[in-house]
Amino acid sequence: MKSLRCLIRARQLCPRERWLLGTEPFKAQACRSLHRRPPAGPPQISSQTSIAPYEDVFDREQRNKESFVQVLELFCNRDVRRRGHIEMIEAALRWMPEFGVQKDLEVYNKLLDVFPKEVFIPQNYIQRMFNHYPRQQECAIRVLEQMENYGITPNSQTRFLLLQIFGDRSHPIRKYQRLMYWFPRFKHTNPFPVVPATLADPIELSKVCLKRIAADRGARVTVYQMPSAEKCEDGAALDNTHLVGIQSPDQVSLLAEHDPGVPVMVEGPHPLWLRKTCVYYYVLRAEPSNKTKEEEVDPERSIYYPLSLDLDLDRDLGDDDTFDVDEVEEGSVFAMCMTNSGDERTLGRWIRGLQETNPILAQVPVLFRLNSGPQELVDPAAKENKKEQEEEEEESGPLRQRMEQ
Template identity: 60%
Template sequence: MRCARCLLQLQCLRLVGQTARSAAQNGALLHSASSSQPNMLHNTQHQVLRRFHGSPVCAKMPPIPAEFIDEDGKKRDKSLVTRDDLFEQVAKDIKTKATFNKVVDVFIKQDVRRRGHVEFIYAALQKMPEFGVEKDLAIYNKLLDVFPKEVFVPRNFIQRMFNHYPRQQECGVQVLEQMENYGITPNMETKVLLVQIFGLKGHPVRKLQRLMYWFPKFKHTNPFPIPKELSEDPVDLARFSLTRITNDRDAKVTVYQLPCTDITESGEEITLPHVVGIQSPSQMELLAKHNPSRPVFVEGPFPLWLRKKCVYYYVLRADPTPPDEKVEEPYDPERCFYYSLQLDLDLDRDFGDEQSFNVEDLDEGPVFAMCMTGRGEQAVLNQWISGLQLNNPILGQVATLFRIDDGPKELLGAADTESDHHHRTDPDTRTEDRQHEGEAEVTVDEEPSRSQGIKQ
């Protein structure tokens, strides 16, 4: 019966697929068949009208995309819009937290099934620094809320073992890793969302448990913490940076000049940068013992990163003391009662013990003071040296040499930036500024110099 039914269906398909060229022959055949077998013709007509039922496997095959033609006759692309374009379309002019939330709301309302949510979350993670929400915990919780709930939860131990829905779990772990990179501690809402999405045994929940274990342990272990929001005042920022570099409670921060705007006699407006320096009593003691015949150097600028802010500082230093001039002073046993500064231990050594250690001890020379300024010019640094001379009279007897580079644009003077090509000095030429005995002021060259290397 099944074979006969299949043959009958093939005959019906042949009848339907015949062209107009063979219509007369088919009419004759149908006429003969109607006279001999009327019942057979009746069944054949019924079989032609019946629909052809396909297998369920055919329904799972990807559908062929349809081509739409607009009024101009051009084909329209019906593919999904990329997630980056969605952020650009919704937030065209202003990129803030409100616009970011609006983009997420637009995606959630587009489709109830949240199709393409993994690609959207990856795109959102990349766009977060542009919107300034990379450190906002509420935004991360909102991104986790994009996942469909109770869909990716494993139902048995086999699904748990074989990483149920791996692509979605990897996306959830990526969200937590970005939170970890920015130092954001998850809260209870984050845990509830992950349990609803992936279950208690999912990889994102395990990642959350590790974060909640380690973050409280390392939260207050940094002995030199940096505030989350740095000060916008350059003087306060310089004071904080110099205190962080020196790491000496006895060091004194001195503000030699505040940023201000002055008007000259000719009516020209001049902006004076800030000059902030720091020096400790031990550095003053080292500078007082310095040999006046050996010069001191002003070097810089050297970068210092505070979170995403980069500041620059200058140092006043000298060359290492020659071995023949070094004088070893005995340690004062009463200088520190808790930690001894010298240990005299007679330990019995074996023949296999080495008497010498391969330790490279590099002496870079003493550092006498440090400063930060808003403009890396020699004239501005001379003001710092003049201020140091009040508490360090030996600077009036020591030659001061400048080894300063151009530095970034923030440290370049206005006059230097305008006449960069006209007043650029040769790196080999060196100018010398010496401070004579009894002089409280430092001689400054008339022409502003921006040399690379040593300025004598």
């Protein structure tokens, strides 16, 4: 009944309001009420002072840490509310390898500082249960995942920023706790750790790589040739690249027992990745021997009366722990070396240097089995020109035969 009375009263008042709005004063007052002043907001930025799109801002000539941090500070000072911070952070993550700051913990903390503070913290258990502000939390997790991919361990400042942005029970905080639990445990598990940074000196880089391949503490590294420039008799400049080799005492004794009538081969280049740097090495080896090892049979051995009986009482007699192993016969490796130029002239100097500690190399023939290395690739344009010349020769071949006839 109350709702019915309210409807009747509203219908009675409608004609009065229409009559009042029909007059000029009330019509002007109604128009003024419709055009209210907009609520206060951030200061409007003119097109002259606004920064360019994020991808264009990062695409600069000077790409270093200072310019990267300068772009982040420019964005933070541009707007108090940090509008567009997700797009800014995602663009920054893509450009970090170009600026060389993908392994800098300070830059990652600067990147987390772009988020607005105390805005995305859940106020009750319902907001916490339904993943409060999911896009922002996923963006922060992507920042932590990139830190994980590059092996960067967070610090206390990272935790303070995440607490200030998302609170103590958010998904980024859980990701941070997992990183801090597993990273210290796996930090020193690798028995052959890789150098943290790529060495600029090619000789030092070759020494580290050869020691890593050999994995023998008694192996001796020898520098046969330093990088230098020489002038030939005709005045042409000749650049001598570095030449570094390694050989262990076991390899020396193995080469001394080698048959002088059987040749040895120099093979390569074989690639080796040291983090993001690819280097190439060469090996001095022999062909695999065709002699098959015959199993010596004990004359006193008997199937029915074994000489010894080894029983493992802790296991069942039906258990079989054996597995098949494919045995691949390979030749013996006598030495290894690294050089920028893998031609026969440079590798010949390596063989002559090995003769000082291995006199048998003066009697053993050496064969070179060299593949096309990275510096011996053919230009695609020259390859196409050569192909066109071959096609022209094939077409003109029958005409020449007819002319000769």
